[in-house]
Amino acid sequence: MSKNKAKIIKPKKKFTIRPLIPFFRTLYKNDAIVSVATSTKWFWSIILFVLSAIISVIPITVQTSQTQGNTYINGGVSDAFCYGLDDYVNNSTDEQSIIFTKDGLLDGATKNSQKYNKFYMKGDASKNVYKPIFSYERNGSNMLDIYVVSDGIEDLNVVIENITNSNTNYGDATEAEDMGLKESLENLKYTRTSSFILFTRNAVYSRTYKSSTASTSLSGNFNHLVEAFPSLEGRNTFSLKDVLTNNVTTTASISEKQDAYLDNFKKFSDYAYIDQRTKQTWVSFGIYIGINGGLMLIMGLVTFLMTRGKNNPNKSIKFLECFSMAFWAGLSPAVLSLILGFLVPSFGMMTFLMFYSFRIMFLSMRHLRPAY
Numbered sequence: 001m002s003k004n005k006a007k008i009i010k011p012k013k014k015f016t017i018r019p020l021i022p023f024f025r026t027l028y029k030n031d032a033i034v035s036v037a038t039s040t041k042w043f044w045s046i047i048l049f050v051l052s053a054i055i056s057v058i059p060i061t062v063q064t065s066q067t068q069g070n071t072y073i074n075g076g077v078s079d080a081f082c083y084g085l086d087d088y089v090n091n092s093t094d095e096q097s098i099i100f101t102k103d104g105l106l107d108g109a110t111k112n113s114q115k116y117n118k119f120y121m122k123g124d125a126s127k128n129v130y131k132p133i134f135s136y137e138r139n140g141s142n143m144l145d146i147y148v149v150s151d152g153i154e155d156l157n158v159v160i161e162n163i164t165n166s167n168t169n170y171g172d173a174t175e176a177e178d179m180g181l182k183e184s185l186e187n188l189k190y191t192r193t194s195s196f197i198l199f200t201r202n203a204v205y206s207r208t209y210k211s212s213t214a215s216t217s218l219s220g221n222f223n224h225l226v227e228a229f230p231s232l233e234g235r236n237t238f239s240l241k242d243v244l245t246n247n248v249t250t251t252a253s254i255s256e257k258q259d260a261y262l263d264n265f266k267k268f269s270d271y272a273y274i275d276q277r278t279k280q281t282w283v284s285f286g287i288y289i290g291i292n293g294g295l296m297l298i299m300g301l302v303t304f305l306m307t308r309g310k311n312n313p314n315k316s317i318k319f320l321e322c323f324s325m326a327f328w329a330g331l332s333p334a335v336l337s338l339i340l341g342f343l344v345p346s347f348g349m350m351t352f353l354m355f356y357s358f359r360i361m362f363l364s365m366r367h368l369r370p371a372y
């Protein structure tokens with residue numbers, strides 16, 4: 001007769017939230033921060049440090065990633081582009097055409113590829129400046145200049161500085177010499193007030209002016225032009241006019257065409273800005289992560305120094321434990337900055353800096369202060 005072996009039935013472990021309560025209490029309790037930071041494994045603090053830093057920058061990162069390229073064309077400056085682009089479509093010649101390739105480059109065969117035209121500048125008669133291939137004027141004033149510099153290009157920043165330091169009354173060397181140096185200097189304007197668009201071999205730069213001291217700009221490329229205007233797909237080359245007149249009917253009124261040209265250029269600007277926006281998003285993400293992470297590290301050191309007092313009952317807390325407390329204290333400010341950052345985007349990065357500073361001050365003054 002075989003003996004039956006008794007089976008040992010192990011009781012099933014039931015999930016309980018009780019062990020997690022101390023961790024939740026760190027969101028608002030100082031004693032919980034000290035208790036958890038001094039009793040848990042070090043890697044939990046590192047996880048909280050990284051998590052808090054990432055959460056705190058989500059609103060500003062999302063805001064940056066949603067920025068549109070056409071935002072620099074706003075308010076009254078949009079008139080310059082609306083009427084200027086219409087004038088370019090209707091009055092520009094073949095010599096003023098701007099040709100793109102399907103590979104996202106300015107066509108090297110563009111007829112108006114140029115370096116600079118010699119032009120006398122104030123204080124330096126040998127100064128050379130770039131001359132626009134097309135200018136739109138209204139009431140005797142320049143409203144919009146279009147530049148093309150595709151061959152022998154210098155540093156883009158040098159070109160932009162050159163253009164922004166000149167405005168109207170362009171002339172070549174011969175004309176300037178015929179006028180006489182003194183007369184040419186008296187008649188030239190040096191402070192730019194008119195908007196401009198600069199096309200280079202593989203980039204576009206545009207700037208609008210609300211005044212001589214206030215401007216907004218766009219920097220981008222042509223990599224996504226076909227994506228922006230699918231009707232151009234399959235063509236080896238296409239012109240700026242093709243972009244501006246895309247899906248514009250010949251039966252539209254003049255005002256409708258002007259609005260359509262402006263909308264197409266805004267769309268062009270949006271897609272030109274895609275790569276720059278992606279780069280800018282990651283750069284700002286890294287910068288803000290570094291700022292918030294650096295703040296938490298500094299506050300960890302401050303917490304350590306504040307507990308070193310002779311009469312401080314917390315002087316037994318170790319160096320790394322002080323940093324752990326600073327990291328655990330960062331989660332609730334990060335969550336608050338996440339919520340407020342979406343509700344009030346203008347606060348931006350200030351929300352985490354403000355909430356976290358208050359949190360550490362609250363922790364140090366209420367729980368880690370010296371005893372007298």
